[in-house]
Amino acid sequence: MIRTSVYLFLLLTTFLGSVCQSQTPSTASNTSAASSPSQRVILKVGDQQITEAAFEQYIADLEAQQGPADLSRKKLGENYASLLMLSQIAQSQNLESSPEVKRQLAVDRTQILSNAEFAKLKAQATPTDKEISDYYNSHLDDYDLVEVKRIFIWSGDGSAKDHTLTPQQAKALAAAVRRAYTTDGDVDKVLRDTPHGKEDVMADTQPLTFQSGELPGAMNDQIFSLKEGEWKEFDNGDAFAFFHVVKRSRRQLSEVSPQIAKKVQSEKLREQLSDLKSKTGIWMDEAYFASKSPISPTSTEPASHQASSTTERGEK
Numbered sequence: 200m201i202r203t204s205v206y207l208f209l210l211l212t213t214f215l216g217s218v219c220q221s222q223t224p225s226t227a228s229n230t231s232a233a234s235s236p237s238q239r240v241i242l243k244v245g246d247q248q249i250t251e252a253a254f255e256q257y258i259a260d261l262e263a264q265q266g267p268a269d270l271s272r273k274k275l276g277e278n279y280a281s282l283l284m285l286s287q288i289a290q291s292q293n294l295e296s297s298p299e300v301k302r303q304l305a306v307d308r309t310q311i312l313s314n315a316e317f318a319k320l321k322a323q324a325t326p327t328d329k330e331i332s333d334y335y336n337s338h339l340d341d342y343d344l345v346e347v348k349r350i351f352i353w354s355g356d357g358s359a360k361d362h363t364l365t366p367q368q369a370k371a372l373a374a375a376v377r378r379a380y381t382t383d384g385d386v387d388k389v390l391r392d393t394p395h396g397k398e399d400v401m402a403d404t405q406p407l408t409f410q411s412g413e414l415p416g417a418m419n420d421q422i423f424s425l426k427e428g429e430w431k432e433f434d435n436g437d438a439f440a441f442f443h444v445v446k447r448s449r450r451q452l453s454e455v456s457p458q459i460a461k462k463v464q465s466e467k468l469r470e471q472l473s474d475l476k477s478k479t480g481i482w483m484d485e486a487y488f489a490s491k492s493p494i495s496p497t498s499t500e501p502a503s504h505q506a507s508s509t510t511e512r513g514e515k
Contacts, residue, residue, distance in 0.1 A: 242276055244283040254279070324467035331459050335452045342450040343423055346406035350376060350386070350441040353399055363396035372400070373432075373439035380430045380441065406445045 236251040243249075258275060262268060268275065294300055326334075335342070354369040364372065372393050379386045390402055411423050421431055425444045433440040 242280060242283075244280050245287055247283055247287070249279075249283075320471050321464070321468055324464045324471060326460050326463040326467065330463055331456055332452060334459050334463050335455065339449065340423075341411055342455055343411045344408055344448045344450060345422060345425070345444050346408050346446040346448075347422065348403045348406050348443045348445055349401075350390070350403075350439075350443075351401040352376070352439040354437060354439065363394075364399045368395075369399065369439070373434075376439075376441060377432060380443065386443075410450065 236255070239251045240248045241251045241254060254276070257279070258268065270278075289295065289300075295304070352369050352373050353364070354366045372389075372395065375389045375393065376386055378384065379389045387402075390400060409422075412419060414422055418433065422442055422444070425431060425442075427444055427447050430441055430443040433442070
């Protein structure tokens with residue numbers, strides 16, 4: 200949610216746009232009673248007048264960038280009135296000519312232009328249905344699913360508070376589970392018939408579904424290489440883990456189209472930006488940017504190197 204102070208700051212940065220859309224004083228008597236939101240004046244600060252349509256557009260633009268406001272229209276109007284008042288006073292005092300304000304205005308202008316160009320490039324990078332379908336078909340394995348039932352047996356110290364199984368007993372239970380899997384025996388019965396504490400064994404009562412890439416490291420590749428009915432054991436020294444594949448499937452294109460669209464758009468946008476950087480000819484002083492702090496003009500760097508760097512910057 201947007202706080203009052205944030206909204207006031209953002210509104211300050213959009214003041215110049217408001218001046219262009221405000222009504223002139225001579226039309227005040229006619230527009231105040233007009234029914235059209237584009238002409239109806241809802242706010243006056245000195246000689247400046249703001250129409251309903253202009254005010255609503257300011258709020259819509261801000262909410263599009265920052266999210267829904269948690270303020271009433273009246274509170275937003277009061278904040279905006281304060282904004283205009285302070286801006287008018289600043290202009291009357293010629294504060295926009297101060298170096299500090301000039302720098303801030305320049306930064307705001309650069310940011311706004313940058314955002315506008317980025318939005319345009321992002322829109323251009325929106326993938327087509329064919330691009331989404333082609334990506335899906337070339338990355339089918341990424342959307343494979345497995346439903347697995349897991350069993351974890353902790354090889355703890357029998358004297359520990361949370362464990363009743365000794366390492367030897369945990370090892371024996373794991374061997375019994377292994378035999379049951381190998382001979383198509385009843386694994387659940389093995390667990391029921393073997394005494395153990397609540398903290399010693401964890402077994403899924405229902406299969407859990409994982410998409411390829413969601414399991415850690417090499418485990419992911421090993422599990423997704425199994426067929427239905429097959430199982431895999433992992434022993435990390437502290438616990439025995441059994442993964443039994445109950446079912447395999449794959450997400451349909453219709454399910455994953457939104458996430459593919461974002462991925463493809465991101466890749467296209469990255470390529471666009473890389474191409475623009477190449478064409479623009481961006482150069483960076485590696486010595487400066489590699490340092491933790493800026494290299495001052497009075498640094499101990501040899502004068503000959505400084506001169507060389509300066510020449511190189513000029514040539515670039």
